[in-house]
Amino acid sequence: MSRRGQGPSGQPTIADVARHAGVAVSTVSYVLSGKRAISELTRNRVLASIRLLGYHPNAGARALASRRANVIALVLPLRSGIQVPVVMQFATAVVTSARRHDHDVLLLTSDEGPAGLHRIAAGALVDGVLVMDVELHDARVPLLRELGRPSVLIGLPADTAGLTCVDLDFHRAGQLCVEHLAGLGHRRVALLGAPSAVYDRGTGFAHRTRAGVVEAAARHGVDAVTLPCEENAADVHHRVATLLAQHPELSGLVVQNEAAVGPVQAALAALGRRVPDDVSVVAVCPDHVAEHANPRLTSVPVPAEEIGRQAVSLLMRKLHDEPAPQVTLLPPRLIVRDSTAAAPVDAGHVAARDDQAAAQ
Structure with a gap:
């Protein structure tokens, strides 16, 4: 294979992929970004060239090419009455567990409410969403039922129908x-x-x-x-x-x-x-x-680490179209x-x- 056009690191570039697939560089970019409709035949040819050449685009482009972002969102409750050290225990557990599944974590704050969920669901930023600080009648719940992204709630609303929830009992x-x-x-x-x-x-x-x-x-x-x-x-x-x-x-x-x-x-x-x-x-x-x-x-x-691990595990099951229980309550111990x-x-x-x- 010719190494012409490769970057200084010796790795294939987007130009190498374009030449190999017989398309323009912009076509490869559109396949990766999803911003323009590309015929299935051309898309498959570009993806085949990416695999054969061992091209590694940046995380966002690679994710779009595979229809996955390899990123999950965690909605953190940074507002009055919330204990930040406990929240950070949950966040650390989620980030650590997500990395074991080859996912990164995008942190959001709950003060954005439904608008924040709309924003991340509208694009290809994340594959799924974890939501903390769940209220009994949470304004975000109706939206979570309708989102095109899998979600898991760390907490329990009054009505759990159509949701996946995990928490301490x-x-x-x-x-x-x-x-x-x-x-x-x-x-x-x-x-x-x-x-x-x-x-x-x-x-x-x-x-x-x-x-x-x-x-x-x-x-x-x-x-x-x-x-x-x-x-x-x-x-x-x-x-x-x-x-x-x-x-x-x-x-x-x-x-x-x-x-x-x-x-x-x-x-x-x-x-x-x-x-x-x-x-x-x-x-x-x-x-x-x-x-x-x-x-x-x-x-x-309060087993923050275990709840965080369970939440990520449940979300991964949903991302892989595997069944997940509606409610998982961890039994408390005194x-x-x-x-x-x-x-x-x-x-x-x-x-x-x-x-x-x-x-x-």
Whole structure:
């Protein structure tokens, strides 16, 4: 084979492909870009020349020639109430898993809403889409059902028909937390959940956890209070102080807000509540947060890496026209550490002790 016209690296160029196929360079370009209709005969001849010469176009052109971009989009939730470290765990897992399937990842932000999905679906930028921070009545869902691109939701909307979704079973996670506390004899507990903005948006994971807490509490005869919890220390302290003042017999806390875990523990200490002697604490949070807390937290871990891997795997199945389940919910597990213990024999003894100390 003649090497004339090859680039300085010794690799075949687009001009070599054109000569070999007996067409103009512009025709090869149109075959690669898809911007102009080319007869099937000519297209096949150009693609055959590409294979025979071992031509490696840039990623975008190569993808268009094969009708694939080898890129997937990940819609990230960078907005109020979202924990960026947790989001980055999901993103890292998606990027790592996608590379194992020879795909790159295009990052988008959820503030673009349906318009962002329209934009990437209109062109040949990506083969499929992963969507995070799914709301119960998400405005993007109707569009995802109609897109000409496979999609997977990391989260669960109220109506999953025609979709592919993967997430932790947050409803069951909420149940596990209450069941653990109930088994230790706690009869009055509270959920300090996600920030108000997360509930106001109707974000699925927060509402599902709350529903699980309420359901399990009713089943086990436990009085449960559920409240949103902001992230800064002053707000957390005020929330905990108000909660204990209004419910002096409260002896168990479930926390679903990674940023609030440390401030909750600090607030309890400042208010004279010992963990776990006076108040037991269970968290729904990443494992490293629970492990590094003082005391170490009994927790239901959020398996961001596993969910990310599963999401990519499901999307690849759809890209290869393989069947994929409509809903995949990872079963939660509760890890018992140092922050939970049997309920105080007299749940009101803490308030009485505080009143006595104040009188002195």
